[in-house]
Amino acid sequence: MSGHxxxxxxxxxxxxxxxxxxxHAMMRVNLHIWRQKDAHDDxxxxxxxxxxxxxxxxxLEMLDVLNERLQEKxxxxxxxxxxxxxxxxxxxxxTVNGTPHGPRKGTTxxxxxxxxxxxxxxxxxxxxxxxxxxxxxxLVVDRGAFDRIIAAGGxxxxxxxxxxxxxxxxxxxxxxxxxMDAASCIGCGACVAACPNAAAMLFVGAKVSHLRxxxxxxxxxxxxxxxxxxxxxAEGFGNCSNYFECEAVCPKEIPVKVIAELNRDYLSAxxxxxxxxxxxxxxx
Amino acid sequence: MSWVCRLYRSSLGAKYxxxxxxxxxxxxxxxxxxxxxxxxxxxxxxxxxxxxxxxLGPLLWVARIGLLVIAGVHIATAMKLAKANQEARxxxxxxxxxxxxxxxxxxxxxxxxxxxxxVIYHLAHFTWGVIQADHAHLEEELGGGATRHDVYSMIVLxxxxxxxxxxxxxxxxxxxxxxxxxxxxxxQTFGLHHSKYACAxxxxxxxxxxxxxxxxxxxxxxxWLGLVKLAEAQ
Numbered sequence: 001m002s003g004h005x006x007x008x009x010x011x012x013x014x015x016x017x018x019x020x021x022x023x024h025a026m027m028r029v030n031l032h033i034w035r036q037k038d039a040h041d042d043x044x045x046x047x048x049x050x051x052x053x054x055x056x057x058x059x060l061e062m063l064d065v066l067n068e069r070l071q072e073k074x075x076x077x078x079x080x081x082x083x084x085x086x087x088x089x090x091x092x093x094x095t096v097n098g099t100p101h102g103p104r105k106g107t108t109x110x111x112x113x114x115x116x117x118x119x120x121x122x123x124x125x126x127x128x129x130x131x132x133x134x135x136x137x138x139l140v141v142d143r144g145a146f147d148r149i150i151a152a153g154g155x156x157x158x159x160x161x162x163x164x165x166x167x168x169x170x171x172x173x174x175x176x177x178x179x180m181d182a183a184s185c186i187g188c189g190a191c192v193a194a195c196p197n198a199a200a201m202l203f204v205g206a207k208v209s210h211l212r213x214x215x216x217x218x219x220x221x222x223x224x225x226x227x228x229x230x231x232x233x234a235e236g237f238g239n240c241s242n243y244f245e246c247e248a249v250c251p252k253e254i255p256v257k258v259i260a261e262l263n264r265d266y267l268s269a270x271x272x273x274x275x276x277x278x279x280x281x282x283x284x
Numbered sequence: 285m286s287w288v289c290r291l292y293r294s295s296l297g298a299k300y301x302x303x304x305x306x307x308x309x310x311x312x313x314x315x316x317x318x319x320x321x322x323x324x325x326x327x328x329x330x331x332x333x334x335x336x337x338x339x340l341g342p343l344l345w346v347a348r349i350g351l352l353v354i355a356g357v358h359i360a361t362a363m364k365l366a367k368a369n370q371e372a373r374x375x376x377x378x379x380x381x382x383x384x385x386x387x388x389x390x391x392x393x394x395x396x397x398x399x400x401x402x403v404i405y406h407l408a409h410f411t412w413g414v415i416q417a418d419h420a421h422l423e424e425e426l427g428g429g430a431t432r433h434d435v436y437s438m439i440v441l442x443x444x445x446x447x448x449x450x451x452x453x454x455x456x457x458x459x460x461x462x463x464x465x466x467x468x469x470x471x472q473t474f475g476l477h478h479s480k481y482a483c484a485x486x487x488x489x490x491x492x493x494x495x496x497x498x499x500x501x502x503x504x505x506x507x508w509l510g511l512v513k514l515a516e517a518q
Contacts, residue, residue, distance in 0.1 A: 199369075
């Protein structure tokens with residue numbers, strides 16, 4: 001737990017090793033949180049000093065407690081996104097101390113606990129920052145751009161009807177593994193939030209890689225890469241400069257290999273894909 | 285040709301252009317290095333090489349204009365990308381903590397612009413003869429009244445001046461930084477990524493950048509150490 005590696009430097013006895021048993025001692029943190037009334041407000045950082053919480057609380061539970069205090073005082077609670085709080089839905093989206101999802105690798109912010117922070121630590125909480133993810137209120141951003149990228153090509157076309165036999169098309173284990181690794185993307189947008197260019201390449205790469213490794217995804221592979229990249233560009237995401245910060249913050253640890261695959265597919269599609277006259281490349 | 289325009293306008297198309305033009309400029313770096321390293325073979329080797337280059341006539345101009353266009357496209361596309369990237373995040377973070385961002389990647393625009401400025405200065409020095417003009421028009425006696433441009437002496441006298449060598453080394457450090465990121469990125473941009481050779485690609489940028497640095501830096505180093513000296517002094 002990296003948060004415990006730092007000493008207090010205040011003359012306390014050395015920190016006890018992180019314990020898995022519930023600790024009864026409460027801790028205090030000094031929060032700096034982005035507050036923004038609505039999409040048109042300019043917004044600003046607001047300080048919330050001495051917020052008391054238990055080290056065993058999750059980061060979002062700590063914010064719940066703060067919100068209760070704010071409501072008791074008649075103040076507007078802080079708006080933030082969350083849903084499953086189990087690290088699988090991709091809804092939570094906080095930039096904690098300058099890193100999307102906070103200091104722990106491979107962890108969504110809902111699975112981050114206050115024991116990862118020091119007693120008395122200053123914590124900056126900001127929304128995802130990208131033109132394509134406009135802030136709606138406080139820490140809530142509109143990630144509809146991801147939905148529109150998926151709608152442009154993140155699917156396979158199938159005839160509905162009777163349920164097909166699950167194992168009708170054999171998929172080699174190695175390919176299935178690669179598809180599953182890419183499919184673990186929960187679409188939270190941390191890659192965009194972390195990228196110095198606010199690029200969405202890890203997300204689009206994961207979606208393209210997920211389907212390109214499966215036989216069902218092969219037929220539409222070229223059209224998919226083109227349509228998804230063109231939509232990504234139109235949504236105002238930045239360009240990939242190979243910083244690889246996305247890979248480092250991804251809570252599902254999706255590798256940048258998927259971006260290389262996307263680069264390959266898009267080039268191949270641009271050079272070799274048969275296009276129909278009416279086909280603009282976008283849309284499904 | 286509409287597909288070409290569409291490709292160039294896309295974010296990935298711009299990256300293919302950056303990678304392709306970068307690779308071509310890297311090719312020039314290699315050729316230029318091999319040409320210049322002939323200084324170790326003595327005045328005759330370098331001077332006859334320079335003479336041969338100059339006698340190419342129209343071909344030389346094709347190469348020069350080609351290089352100018354390639355560099356122009358590389359720079360223009362980089363500026364276009366940098367502007368788009370800036371616009372993609374209109375509100376900056378109050379606090380940023382990076383995990384993976386490397387200095388070489390972060391400073392690509394800066395190192396690129398410094399290299400551009402240096403190249404203009406370098407041309408003014410050794411090609412146009414504007415800087416240190418008294419070294420630029422030296423002639424080598426070939427006997428029988430014939431002479432040829434004495435590039436060897438121009439280079440040696442140039443690098444014996446401390447600020448010529450110092451600015452050259454500063455530019456080389458930035459060039460090496462630029463190549464560290466650029467060379468490794470070319471593979472990623474063209475989709476060449478596999479666990480079999482991922483490590484080799486990661487090392488390729490720093491390794492090749494170091495070789496280029498050492499190759500180019502060997503020339504002023506040799507001039508300072510007296511390994512390469514003026515013909516009269518030999």
